Amino acid sequence: MSVFTPLTRPELETFLAPYGLGRLRDFQGIAAGTENSNFFVSLEQGEFVLTLVERGPIQDLPFFIELLDVLHDDDLPVPYALRTSDGVALRELAGKPALLQPRLPGKHIKQPNSQHCAQVGDLLGHLHVATRDKLLERKTDRGLDWMLETGAELMPRLNPAQQQLLQDSLDEIGTLKARILALPRANLHGDLFRDNVMFEGTHLTGLIDFYNACSGPMLYDVAITLNDWCCDDSGQIDGVLARALLGAYAARRAFTAAEAELWPVMLRVACVRFWLSRLIAAESFAGMDVLIHDPADFEVRLAQRQQVEVGLPFAL
Structure with a gap:
């Protein structure tokens, strides 16, 4: 499992509350990552991905947030950082920079045509x-x-x-x-x-x-x-x-x-x-x-x- 920073349910519930997306139903680590800790998060109002950034300087994170906003506004099918009720996109969880994004539909293709x-x-x-x-x-x-x-x-x-x-x-x-x-x-x-x-x-x-x-x-x-x-x-x-x-x-x-x-x-x-x-x-x-x-x-x-x-x- 490629999760470098494990999370407990109580600390995750506390982190998610300011988004106003309802009660936490379930969460699980994503095995595919090799550099960051990623989790699927199921809330009453939808499915999301939580990323704890493990590598790279924190000063670069506003760049990623702005880039994804630009691409989302241009109708590309990309995730983008959700904001809390106070308008904050970049937060901290378990001592790591954290972003919550919508989970996109679909699955990966192993043998493309x-x-x-x-x-x-x-x-x-x-x-x-x-x-x-x-x-x-x-x-x-x-x-x-x-x-x-x-x-x-x-x-x-x-x-x-x-x-x-x-x-x-x-x-x-x-x-x-x-x-x-x-x-x-x-x-x-x-x-x-x-x-x-x-x-x-x-x-x-x-x-x-x-x-x-x-x-x-x-x-x-x-x-x-x-x-x-x-x-x-x-x-x-x-x-x-x-x-x-x-x-x-x-x-x-x-x-x-x-x-x-x-x-x-x-x-x-x-x-x-x-x-x-x-x-x-x-x-x-x-x-x-x-x-x-x-x-x-x-x-x-x-x-x-x-x-x-x-x-x-x-x-x-």
Whole structure:
């Protein structure tokens, strides 16, 4: 169970009272999280998700609240922070920053088809268009500099083949860093994996977990998303799924020539980011009852992304 801070019923009832949402019926921890403690909370007036923020500086939380308000106002299917009767969104519970949000309907898709991927591409394009002209600035704490520094730190713990694969990518990032950062920018979800999107049938009903959201190159967000949604069981890019996602995205926002040129690079950068973060998580939570994703998944994908056959559509 990935709940780092357990809660008792009395302390939760006290926390929930100012929202005026009725009596607490039930609550349970959510096993899927790897960085925060999340709970399903059932109240008389509906179903909600409570998040205790375990990682990251508290000063960033107003950014997340404001970003979700912007996206909610633009009709994206996202959670947003509920306010107490006094208008307070960010509160504290069990010594941790706490947010209460509506629980979105639907369930996660394990094996997406082209229709699912097209809706994800459209959703991501909508998110970027909604924020590119009114960008909320937040620098990611796991950006290119972090990759260069963390990769160097982890290098001695890898075998020679892994070291060569990682070093080649770090060299590429160092060489192309300025060009990557000059790509068109917006607010990014930063973690748009299958377990952060909900569907009812083939209808997309929700996008959750914005705690990696930041400002940055839109193409990076596209690469992160495609690396998860459009892969076969071996980690290879599925051309049909990839073209469905990219085509739907491009219908919202046309790609540029600079993005088309750096597309293979950005797919590799996205692999490096999650390979490194999963290596860290595997070390940090070894032996603990916490969900740990296999770092090897992105090591394999990074090796496969040395050749990229699916390009961006309609690059201008």
